[in-house]
Amino acid sequence: xxxxxxxxxxxxxxxxxxxxxxxxxxxxxxxxxxxxxxxxxxxxxxxxxxxxxxxxxxxxxxxxxxxxxxxxxxxxxxxxxxxxxxxxxxxxxxxxxxxxxxxxxxxxxxxxxxxxxxxxxxxxxxxxxxxxxxxxxxxxxxxxxxxxxxxxxxxxxxxxxxxxxxxxxxxxxxxxxxxxxxxxxxxxxxxxxxxxxxxxxxxxxxxxxxxxxxxxxxxxxxxxxxxxxxxxxxxxxxxxxxxxxxxxxxxxxxxxxxxxxxxxxxxxxxxxxxxxxxxxxxxxxxxxxxxxxxxxxxxxxxxxxxxxxxxxxxxxxxxxxxxxxxxxxxxxxxxxxxxxxxxxxxxxxxxxxxxxxxxxxxxxxxxxxxxxxxxxxxxxxxxxxxxxxxxxxxxxxxxxxxxxxxxxxxxxxxxxxxxxxxxxxxxxxxxxxxxxxxxxxxxxxxxxxxxxxxxxxxxxxxxxxxxxxxxxxxxxxxxxxxxxxxxxxxxxxxxxxxxxxxxxxxxxxxxxxxxxxxxxxxxxxxxxxxxxxxxxxxxxxxxxxxxxxxxxxxxxxxxxxxxxxxxxxxxxxxxxxxxxxxxxxxxxxxxxxxxxxxxxxxxxxxx
Numbered sequence: 001x002x003x004x005x006x007x008x009x010x011x012x013x014x015x016x017x018x019x020x021x022x023x024x025x026x027x028x029x030x031x032x033x034x035x036x037x038x039x040x041x042x043x044x045x046x047x048x049x050x051x052x053x054x055x056x057x058x059x060x061x062x063x064x065x066x067x068x069x070x071x072x073x074x075x076x077x078x079x080x081x082x083x084x085x086x087x088x089x090x091x092x093x094x095x096x097x098x099x100x101x102x103x104x105x106x107x108x109x110x111x112x113x114x115x116x117x118x119x120x121x122x123x124x125x126x127x128x129x130x131x132x133x134x135x136x137x138x139x140x141x142x143x144x145x146x147x148x149x150x151x152x153x154x155x156x157x158x159x160x161x162x163x164x165x166x167x168x169x170x171x172x173x174x175x176x177x178x179x180x181x182x183x184x185x186x187x188x189x190x191x192x193x194x195x196x197x198x199x200x201x202x203x204x205x206x207x208x209x210x211x212x213x214x215x216x217x218x219x220x221x222x223x224x225x226x227x228x229x230x231x232x233x234x235x236x237x238x239x240x241x242x243x244x245x246x247x248x249x250x251x252x253x254x255x256x257x258x259x260x261x262x263x264x265x266x267x268x269x270x271x272x273x274x275x276x277x278x279x280x281x282x283x284x285x286x287x288x289x290x291x292x293x294x295x296x297x298x299x300x301x302x303x304x305x306x307x308x309x310x311x312x313x314x315x316x317x318x319x320x321x322x323x324x325x326x327x328x329x330x331x332x333x334x335x336x337x338x339x340x341x342x343x344x345x346x347x348x349x350x351x352x353x354x355x356x357x358x359x360x361x362x363x364x365x366x367x368x369x370x371x372x373x374x375x376x377x378x379x380x381x382x383x384x385x386x387x388x389x390x391x392x393x394x395x396x397x398x399x400x401x402x403x404x405x406x407x408x409x410x411x412x413x414x415x416x417x418x419x420x421x422x423x424x425x426x427x428x429x430x431x432x433x434x435x436x437x438x439x440x441x442x443x444x445x446x447x448x449x450x451x452x453x454x455x456x457x458x459x460x461x462x463x464x465x466x467x468x469x470x471x472x473x474x475x476x477x478x479x480x481x482x483x484x485x486x487x488x489x490x491x492x493x494x495x496x497x498x499x500x501x502x503x504x505x506x507x508x509x510x511x512x513x514x515x516x517x518x519x520x521x522x523x524x525x526x527x528x529x530x531x532x533x534x535x536x537x538x539x540x541x542x543x544x545x546x547x548x549x550x551x552x553x554x555x556x557x558x559x560x561x562x563x564x565x566x567x568x569x570x571x572x573x574x575x576x577x578x579x580x581x582x583x584x585x586x587x588x589x590x591x592x593x594x595x596x597x598x599x600x601x602x603x604x605x606x607x
Contacts, residue, residue, distance in 0.1 A: 277354030310381030449475030
């Protein structure tokens with residue numbers, strides 16, 4: 001049963017198609033050391049470089065240390081050292097699909113082992129570059145997809161004494177009383193956080209779990225079932241605060257006091273159980289824990305709510321890559337490491353890092369228990385991965401029924417945007433390219449506007465003269481005019497450059513979007529800036545106070561969220577973080593300006 005359920009390779013790659021190419025969360029080397037080109041580690045041993053998602057970096061480091069003591073390591077001709085690097089699953093899939101001759105992040109991080117969150121990603125690479133690239137991809141750890149619910153709210157749901165279903169959550173989302181239906185009117189509406197199913201394994205799993213719930217099935221989901229679930233899924237999506245690539249930033253916002261806690265931000269988060277574990281031990285964004293770092297648990301833990309209809313699982317494979325950069329020595333050492341991952345010694349380490357071993361008979365209760373909001377005996381029902389055509393139908397449906405968006409892009413065109421980013425391009429060139437290339441994600445029915453800001457500009461709208469900004473595209477439905485909008489944005493390359501009235505521009509944009517915000521959609525400002533504020537009459541604290549006043553407990557059914565892009569090392573990231581978190585939005589680091597298009601992609605995945 002375990003081999004069938006957890007070790008089998010998923011067969012959804014063809015259905016996911018290009019959609020699964022777009023997991024665009026950032027990537028970076030872990031803090032555990034680096035390897036040099038040619039497969040030699042900095043300690044003289046063969047480097048086993050493991051490309052893995054962020055939540056498994058700490059686990060891989062521990063497994064690497066244990067591997068040194070194993071019989072699998074002793075059987076090697078030379079010593080081997082495991083070096084994990086944090087690369088988002090979808091991004092690694094994209095790199096491997098593009099080329100197995102050269103690793104795009106550089107030779108020093110070229111992996112010999114790949115461990116994405118799911119075999120969905122290894123199947124994606126197999127379908128494009130050939131099965132031999134990822135031959136033998138096999139699960140070594142598992143984690144179910146659940147709802148993370150603040151403990152006080154779980155009590156209000158009478159959980160775990162009573163089961164909670166996806167259908168029940170959908171009912172609370174639809175109910176105008178929201179939490180008032182359970183006697184908690186002060187908590188306002190029932191809000192959920194979800195990741196984009198086109199880029200996230202968790203988001204895709206939850207979308208399919210919704211269709212299972214609507215169909216009343218625990219297996220054999222069909223395209224007809226998905227079609228009949230359209231109204232159910234549309235109602236469920238209406239509760240989303242916004243989408244995104246990962247749950248890490250949502251969890252970081254929840255942990256941060258400036259975002260408040262509970263229903264003022266979110267009522268339930270669709271996530272993997274291991275992410276909930278990391279949140280509850282004080283690592284909300286599942287970052288690489290450095291030696292000596294102290295983790296502080298949150299003031300209120302999240303409880304894993306296992307839907308009554310059942311859960312899907314992320315199966316976490318590990319595979320030795322058949323790529324040109326993998327040396328014979330690395331291949332032998334990597335094969336030994338992957339073999340080690342399935343040994344009892346390795347499997348016993350998994351619970352300490354929030355994962356479940358393949359063998360359900362292994363006692364995990366020392367780590368996975370009520371103290372961290374987890375019930376290791378659940379979920380009672382495991383939902384199987386549907387057929388490829390069913391997955392494709394669900395993704396197509398989501399594109400049509402996902403929560404509508406209203407986005408105001410606010411682009412810095414100050415003098416510093418003239419600085420070169422190489423290749424004959426300026427920062428502004430990169431920003432405009434990033435903005436225009438992501439327009440494909442905006443539906444004709446979504447509303448969008450574009451403003452530019454620098455000193456010396458002035459615009460008039462809603463009967464007011466607004467200094468410091470120019471209206472590039474009036475806010476309104478996009479319709480079929482993507483090419484027209486692209487041309488209008490491109491014309492900013494000819495604009496005048498001056499100072500950076502960042503706070504004034506954000507203040508005007510926030511006031512404007514508040515007036516035009518509507519319930520039932522994602523109302524957002526996307527602001528890009530490469531420097532500190534220089535010319536505003538508005539102060540940072542006064543702007544944050546206004547935003548905080550709008551985010552009071554249960555007090556705002558039409559929130560305007562700020563998604564900020566810090567576009568250089570000179571950008572005032574600290575201020576942008578405070579503004580974004582106060583609004584319940586996020587900050588994206590684009591200090592490497594050559595990756596601005598990828599950053600814009602990550603931002604737009606929220607809508």
